[in-house]
Amino acid sequence: MRAERHAKLQDQLAAQGLDGLLLLGTSAVTYATGAGAPACDSGRAALLRMVAVVVAGAEHPWLFTPWPEGAPPDLPAGHVGPAAVPDTVDGAGALGSALADLLPGGARLACDEVPHPLAAALDRASVSLVPAAGVLGPAKLCKTGDELACIRQAQHVNEQAMLDVYPLVRPGVTQTDLSAVFLRRIVELGAEQNGIDPIWQPMPLSRAGGPWTVHGDLAFPTPSAPRPLVEGEVIWVDTGVHVGGYASDFGRTWIVGDDPQPTPRQQDQFARWRAVVEAVLAVCKPGITALELGQAAIAADAAASGGRRPWIEHFYLAHGVGTDSAEMPMIGTDLGDAFDETLVLAPGMVLVLEPVIWDDGAAGYRSEDIVAVTDDGWMPLSDHPYDPFVPA
Amino acid sequence: MSVLADPSCVDDEALRADRRSRLFAAMARDGLDALVLGRPAEVAFASGARQLWTAGSRPFGPACVAVGATGRVHLLSVSDFDVPPEVGHDDLYGLSWNPANLAAALTAIPGLADAQRVGTTSSSPGLPRLLAAAAPRAEFVDGSGALWAARSPKSPSEVDRIVAACGIARAGLAAMEAVLAPGVTERDLLAAYLAAIAAAGAPTPPSEGVACATPTYGPVALRRIAGREPIEAGQLVALDAGGFFRGYEGGLGRTRAAGGTPSLHQAELAARGRAAVEAVIATCWAGATGSSLLEAWASTGEPLPPEPLAVGVGLGLEPPVIGSGLGAGTVLAPGTVLAVTGWVAEEGIGGVLERDLVLVTDGEPRRLTEDA
Numbered sequence: 001m002r003a004e005r006h007a008k009l010q011d012q013l014a015a016q017g018l019d020g021l022l023l024l025g026t027s028a029v030t031y032a033t034g035a036g037a038p039a040c041d042s043g044r045a046a047l048l049r050m051v052a053v054v055v056a057g058a059e060h061p062w063l064f065t066p067w068p069e070g071a072p073p074d075l076p077a078g079h080v081g082p083a084a085v086p087d088t089v090d091g092a093g094a095l096g097s098a099l100a101d102l103l104p105g106g107a108r109l110a111c112d113e114v115p116h117p118l119a120a121a122l123d124r125a126s127v128s129l130v131p132a133a134g135v136l137g138p139a140k141l142c143k144t145g146d147e148l149a150c151i152r153q154a155q156h157v158n159e160q161a162m163l164d165v166y167p168l169v170r171p172g173v174t175q176t177d178l179s180a181v182f183l184r185r186i187v188e189l190g191a192e193q194n195g196i197d198p199i200w201q202p203m204p205l206s207r208a209g210g211p212w213t214v215h216g217d218l219a220f221p222t223p224s225a226p227r228p229l230v231e232g233e234v235i236w237v238d239t240g241v242h243v244g245g246y247a248s249d250f251g252r253t254w255i256v257g258d259d260p261q262p263t264p265r266q267q268d269q270f271a272r273w274r275a276v277v278e279a280v281l282a283v284c285k286p287g288i289t290a291l292e293l294g295q296a297a298i299a300a301d302a303a304a305s306g307g308r309r310p311w312i313e314h315f316y317l318a319h320g321v322g323t324d325s326a327e328m329p330m331i332g333t334d335l336g337d338a339f340d341e342t343l344v345l346a347p348g349m350v351l352v353l354e355p356v357i358w359d360d361g362a363a364g365y366r367s368e369d370i371v372a373v374t375d376d377g378w379m380p381l382s383d384h385p386y387d388p389f390v391p392a
Numbered sequence: 393m394s395v396l397a398d399p400s401c402v403d404d405e406a407l408r409a410d411r412r413s414r415l416f417a418a419m420a421r422d423g424l425d426a427l428v429l430g431r432p433a434e435v436a437f438a439s440g441a442r443q444l445w446t447a448g449s450r451p452f453g454p455a456c457v458a459v460g461a462t463g464r465v466h467l468l469s470v471s472d473f474d475v476p477p478e479v480g481h482d483d484l485y486g487l488s489w490n491p492a493n494l495a496a497a498l499t500a501i502p503g504l505a506d507a508q509r510v511g512t513t514s515s516s517p518g519l520p521r522l523l524a525a526a527a528p529r530a531e532f533v534d535g536s537g538a539l540w541a542a543r544s545p546k547s548p549s550e551v552d553r554i555v556a557a558c559g560i561a562r563a564g565l566a567a568m569e570a571v572l573a574p575g576v577t578e579r580d581l582l583a584a585y586l587a588a589i590a591a592a593g594a595p596t597p598p599s600e601g602v603a604c605a606t607p608t609y610g611p612v613a614l615r616r617i618a619g620r621e622p623i624e625a626g627q628l629v630a631l632d633a634g635g636f637f638r639g640y641e642g643g644l645g646r647t648r649a650a651g652g653t654p655s656l657h658q659a660e661l662a663a664r665g666r667a668a669v670e671a672v673i674a675t676c677w678a679g680a681t682g683s684s685l686l687e688a689w690a691s692t693g694e695p696l697p698p699e700p701l702a703v704g705v706g707l708g709l710e711p712p713v714i715g716s717g718l719g720a721g722t723v724l725a726p727g728t729v730l731a732v733t734g735w736v737a738e739e740g741i742g743g744v745l746e747r748d749l750v751l752v753t754d755g756e757p758r759r760l761t762e763d764a
Contacts (some may be wrong), residue, residue: 026447037616039600042449043641176591176594180587180591185583187579214484221444222444222471223474
């Protein structure tokens with residue numbers, strides 16, 4: 001898997017005439033090197049960094065890391081260096097010197113972030129920079145079989161942990177109580193990292209009853225707190241864990257109660273959500289555009305919604321997942337229809353389908369199911385009950 | 393001892409106002425008309441908003457803009473949930489995947505179009521072009537100096553929060569101590585730690601690298617990725633817990649023997665580790681240099697640890713970084729909080745990690761971690 005990813009990055013560097021790739025973002029370093037690491041707060045991860053360097057034509061990437069024990073076993077010892085601290089002048093100088101040993105003078109690099117001290121060091125070496133997204137995006141877009149297996153395993157761990165959380169969703173239990181059980185279970189089940197503070201968001205009955213938003217649509221997701229759950233509340237759940245460097249994405253709608261029973265109106269919301277997912281999957285295969293998938297989703301719910309897009313204004317109908325919890329392909333974003341029309345499904349793309357059925361006055365239903373595009377259709381990467389909702 | 397409650401909420405108005413005035417004062421001193429912030433901790437510092445925590449570092453982007461002329465802080469946030477009232481609805485801009493829409497949102501920020509000098513705290517290859525659309529007359533400069541001038545010296549209220557975070561870390565440490573026994577794994581310890589800090593109302597860890605069992609034979613290395621091997625009786629296990637209180641980080645590291653009392657040699661090693669950390673802490677006076685901390689460690693005869701000896705702590709980790717070949721020229725300023733981490737190891741015995749937080753003052757250094 002690491003060799004396949006390295007080859008893809010090398011292909012992109014060659015195609016774009018670049019001398020190398022300099023990566024500072026955690027998920028990008030994971031992709032380029034396969035390095036293991038403990039999950040860290042963003043400030044810690046930015047100060048004492050992992051950095052990846054991919055040199056055009058080189059057999060292996062270079063990894064600078066605070067955690068040498070996470071370096072892949074096949075990475076030669078000379079390719080593993082100490083943590084980079086490019087936010088400080090002396091740390092940036094040290095990284096700049098290391099780069100000078102690996103790259104030709106006046107190199108042209110793709111890069112995702114340049115702290116100012118590092119920018120100064122690179123400038124002294126006459127290095128020029130272009131955005132890394134142009135290299136990473138095409139490489140990451142279609143997953144290999146091994147990558148799909150990692151996503152499936154991460155999702156499985158996430159789903160198994162939720163089987164232990166779900167029975168606790170009762171009045172008086174707090175959001176962070178649920179997080180405590182979830183975080184314990186994911187580690188016991190083999191997750192390598194937790195990726196996001198688990199979301200257990202109580203939804204208002206109407207948009208107007210929720211937090212103010214810039215676009216008038218729903219506020220989601222909001223962070224958790226030691227806030228007790230209330231009988232009958234509709235809870236939107238969203239979590240993600242990592243296995244082999246790959247993220248899961250779990251989404252479900254739950255109802256707080258000792259034995260919650262959805263009302264007929266709530267059950268209808270779920271039926272509409274299912275209809276949208278089924279309509280999307282019915283056309284999901286290589287060659288179909290993202291725009292066509294979005295149109296299928298809108299059409300499936302048009303009778304009930306009046307043609308409103310069944311997803312949240314600031315998000316999407318679907319997004320990919322990989323070493324990032326949300327990555328391309330993204331379908332239905334503010335990139336617009338013209339963009340979606342150019343995005344053509346291909347084998348290996350992963351779609352986290354997350355339509356939202358909002359039924360103002362009675363909250364709404366949101367879940368996430370994951371599929372991978374295959375040679376002639378799709379296959380599921382997620383498998384979890386919709387309790388307390390019952391499929392028709 | 394702190395009596396603060398509610399670890400996961402928007403912080404007090406007085407603290408927010410103080411941070412904001414420090415930020416705008418630092419911007420004025422550095423001649424910055426605006427400061428563009430991107431990293432979650434600095435966005436929290438400037439805006440006071442409580443935003444969703446995600447692990448790891450993401451590439452820099454304009455998530456928050458402070459404008460000197462208006463004194464307003466503009467925040468990338470779809471909703472006003474846990475956004476304090478001084479950041480009004482007009483000050484929020486939404487999430488965009490389309491750079492053209494982000495540029496338009498930035499262009500609409502009052503005062504930015506007239507800015508002559510705009511600081512950013514980090515950068516990316518695409519950022520200058522994006523910002524030039526919103527501030528066409530501006531020169532873009534390194535604004536991280538202003539940010540750190542505002543963030544580094546901690547107010548007494550901020551120190552209180554770091555102390556409260558140490559309390560959450562202590563709950564995590566106690567949970568690991570309760571579980572530690574022959575046969576458990578580092579992952580079991582991590583699971584217990586995460587459950588404990590979540591039960592304390594603050595589920596996000598500064599790091600999941602909290603447990604390291606060290607071998608009683610062969611080379612001893614400090615590792616941070618939890619393993620699945622059963623810990624054996626008599627192994628020294630480094631337990632390095634952290635916690636957050638309203639975004640402020642606390643932590644403490646202690647080393648325990650699995651299955652009871654450490655051997656005589658292990659107790660001697662533990663005493664050496666403790667003494668070396670105390671030697672460093674004793675030098676943490678305002679005006680001391682990074683070199684003096686490194687010399688204090690070296691004077692104990694122990695080899696320099698693989699991880700930095702001292703790192704700044706506040707809303708997560710901060711500069712300075714002293715050790716690992718860095719920071720010798722740092723001069724400690726009053727109000728800085730440092731995490732001092734010591735590590736000593738001996739083949740045939742194991743390894744000892746000790747970590748304490750210390751507040752640099754003009755007088756005696758103040759230890760923020762009580763003995764545990």
